[in-house]
Amino acid sequence: MSAISSKEPTIALDGTRKARGNLTSARIRWAMAFVLAVFVVMGGRLVWLGNMDLDTAIEGQARAAIMASRPPILDRNGIEMAVDIQVPSLYAEPRRILDVDEAAEALRTVLPNLDPAWLRDRLTGDEGFVWIARELTPAQRDRVMHLGIPGIGFLTETKRFYPGGPVAAHVMGAVNIDNVGIAGMEMYLDDSTDLGLLQELGLARDSELNPVNLAIDLRVQHVLYDQLVDAMERYQAIAAAGAIMDVHTGEVIALASLPDFDPNNPAGMLEEGRYNRITAAKYELGSTFKTITFAATLDSGAVQITDQIDARFGVRFGRYTIEDFHGKYRILSVPEVYKYSSNIGTIKMMQAMGKENFRAFLTRLGFEGTPVVELPEVTASAIPSNFSEVGAATASFGHGLSVTPMHMLRAVSALVNGGRLIEPTLLMRTEAEANARATQVISAQTSDYIRYLMRLNALEGSGSRGNAIADGYRWGGKTGTAEKVVDGRYSSEKSLALFASAFPLDNPQYAMIILVDEPKRENEQTGRTAGWNAGEVSGRIVARIAPMLGIQPNTDPAVDDRLIPVQLRF
Known part of the structure; x- marks a missing residue:
């Protein structure tokens, strides 16, 4: 009995060990399964996240x-x-x-x-x-x-x-x-x-x-800006603008329009009147447009530089008669028509060419549509598709049609550079690149005539005040004092003063347009037509920037004499 009793505890101990071993194995298997499940879930989550398009936007x-x-x-x-x-x-x-x-x-x-x-x-x-x-x-x-x-x-x-x-x-x-x-x-x-x-x-x-x-020359830009600020104060104008263009490359080396804004505070551009008047506004350009009419008629052959024009009487259309502002009322030579800015003489020159041919010339000179330039702020010209007799007459001296100053700047460049119409650009461009895209719009001889007329007007006409300031830099151009339309009628009290010019005219390098909107007299002894404001502003700009641009002054009269067409030399 005692032997049998001594073996019973051993049997019980072995069974307990076996049960505990089985339990441990089960727990390990469960733990491994759990860990595996966690890794499976984590792996699936990572795969899902990896294929997910994350929204990295900040408030859109x-x-x-x-x-x-x-x-x-x-x-x-x-x-x-x-x-x-x-x-x-x-x-x-x-x-x-x-x-x-x-x-x-x-x-x-x-x-x-x-x-x-x-x-x-x-x-x-x-x-x-x-x-x-x-x-x-x-x-x-x-x-x-x-x-x-x-x-x-x-x-x-x-x-x-x-x-x-x-x-x-x-x-x-x-x-x-x-x-x-x-x-x-x-x-x-x-x-x-x-x-x-x-x-x-x-x-x-x-x-x-x-x-x-950019093509902008910041030195020239500062001068242009400074002179426009001065013009607004000096002439109590509501606005002023200007641009300068290289006539051989089309590069715009300076452009400014006032009132303006500070780009560091762009909200200012939304204030009234702070738009770009060079490319995004169109105007009746007044007598500056006579330069275009002269180029058209002389290039067509309908008028010769040696011709005489009868300006003794106004040009009548029905009940209306177009007169000269400061008329000579005599027979004028072609250069005199330009120098004295005769409306009568200009109309008769255009009529010799024919209104259809004159209208076609405006298209050839690129006046239609919006100005071709990189700036997105542009507006289209307003030019009648067909001219009536009176419409062609008023258009010949810059009324009844509206174009942007940039259109005019481009045209003046073509008229003095030998006749090549070049697209303006605010990016740098070589002369070869410009010539590859240029269009010949007038002959080189007509271009020579226009250079002579522009210089003549600076020496003896409405540009003489500005020329005295820019003495030596052979500058010249045409003034324009365009009455503004108020309540459907032209107002003698509100005008736009312009000067379209180029320099040096013995070897043209740059064209410029300046406008002063609603200028007042500087003092009691001065006037408010363009020669007194836009012309003087232009002269002050040329006097300051010409040395920067490497243009040497030369006051030798022989330089101007060489601009006179052979047919007019006596």
Whole structure:
């Protein structure tokens, strides 16, 4: 009995060990299965996340676009006109804001312009990201950081900066808060390059974008701008504008229009009257257009430079008679018709050519449609498709049709450069590239005649005041004082003064157009016609920029004598 009893505990112990071993094995298997299941779930989740398109937008704007840079814009000499700078922008994560009222009150101690109700609304909710304030200063960023508000942070954005401020506003245009071009060359660059695509891809960085060199000469631009500012003050004008173009390449080396705006504060461009008057406005250009009529008639052969024109009596159309402003009322030579700005003589020259041929010449000289230039701010000319007799007569001296100053600048360039019509451009271009796209619109001989007439008007006509200022630089052109239409009638009290010119006329390099809108007399001893304002402004500009452009003064009378056509030399 005792032997049997001694073996029973051994049997029980073996069974317990076996049961415990089986339990441990089961637990290990379950643990392994659980771990495997976790890895399967995690792997599936990773695969799902990897195939998922993540929304990286910030309030509808791609992060890459916000962080992307734009190419630097330089003038023709490499001077910076637009660059990118890095600025901090304030955002909030409303889901992390602990006390909305306290956070709003604290933020307004640094940013008092934020509307309290709007700010509390922005800080309320479950959004993961909302903008609070864009493009802050480093000092403002530091003060907000010191507040220590949970759920408030900063994102570094790229901001466009224009070192010259408003000096070239209508050339540069502007960008919006998201660094997208909305006007001027900034908009042109976005529309004509892959910059927008680069922004979306996040590849647009300063180191990867080549600078864009404009044709603008910032030295000349500053002079033009300064003189237009002076003109508005001196003549109490409501606006002034001007542009200067290389007659051989079509490069616009300066363009300004006042009133303007500061591209660093683009909201200013929305204020009334701050549009580009060179490309986005059209005008009756008055007697400056007589240069076009003279080119048309002389090139057609209907009028010779040696002809005499009967200007003794006004030209009658029904009940109306067109007279001269300061009439000589005698027979005039062709150069005298130009020098004295005779409406009568100009009409008779156009009539010798024929109104249909005159209308066709305007098309040939590129006056129809919008000006061909990179700027998006353009408007189309308003020229009747067919001229009546009286319509052709008034058009011959710049009334009854409206064109942009850029159209006129392009035409004047063609009239003095030997007759080649070249598209204007704000980008750099060689003369060979310009000639490849040029169209011959008048003969070289007609171009010589026009250069002589423009210089004659500077020496003896309405440009003499400006010529005295620009003495030595062989400058000349044609004035225009166009009465403005008020309540459907031409007003003798409101006028647009213009001067379309070129220099140096012995070897033309540049054409220029200047306009002064509604000028007043500078003093009691002066007038308000274009020779007194737009002409003098032009002379002051030439006197300052000609040395910059390498044009040497020369007061030798023989230079002007050589411009006289052989047929008129005695």
